[in-house]
Amino acid sequence: MSSVRYLYISLFSLGLVIFAVILQQSGYQGISFLPCPLCILQRVGYLAIAIFCFLAVGIAPFRKLFHALAFLSAAYGVSVAGRQVWLLSHPETSCGIDPLEIWINQFQLSKDIPWLFKADGLCSAKLPAILGLQVPEWSLFWFSVLFLVLLVTLFKKRT
Secondary structure: OOHHHHHHHHHHHHHHHHHHHHHHHHOEOOEOOOOOHHHHHHHHHHHHHHHHHHHHHHOHHHHHHHHHHHHHHHHHHHHHHHHHHHHHHOHHHOOOOOHHHHHHHOOHHHHHOHHHHOOOOOOOOOOOOEOOEOHHHHHHHHHHHHHHHHHHHHOOOOO
């Protein structure tokens, strides 16, 4: 894959995180979109994809390694987003405050950059749909797209 494509994927992933932070800070339809523990873990997945694709641009000898790590980050994101979509369709399985929230909020990053990494919401909370889909469903869609793009291009010969 070309350096420009890695850069596009990196910027796209960062854009998704920025969009999530904007939703968190400003809300949508008068409702605040507080991030839950699974939302924070998805942000980590998008940031990992962005970082690994950016490193693939800058460190060409290790491009395949960074590509594989970005692919694994996308696979991780698909699993986390898939779990949250499942929780949305099975809200009875949620027991209120998730123990994962306490664990995530103990990390130093949660204390240093709370607007990006602090979990405050419930994973099974139904919020207003954006263009017909809940935020976790959008996240699952975009992680799946990134997963497929990175998978297809992982074994493709460079031209």
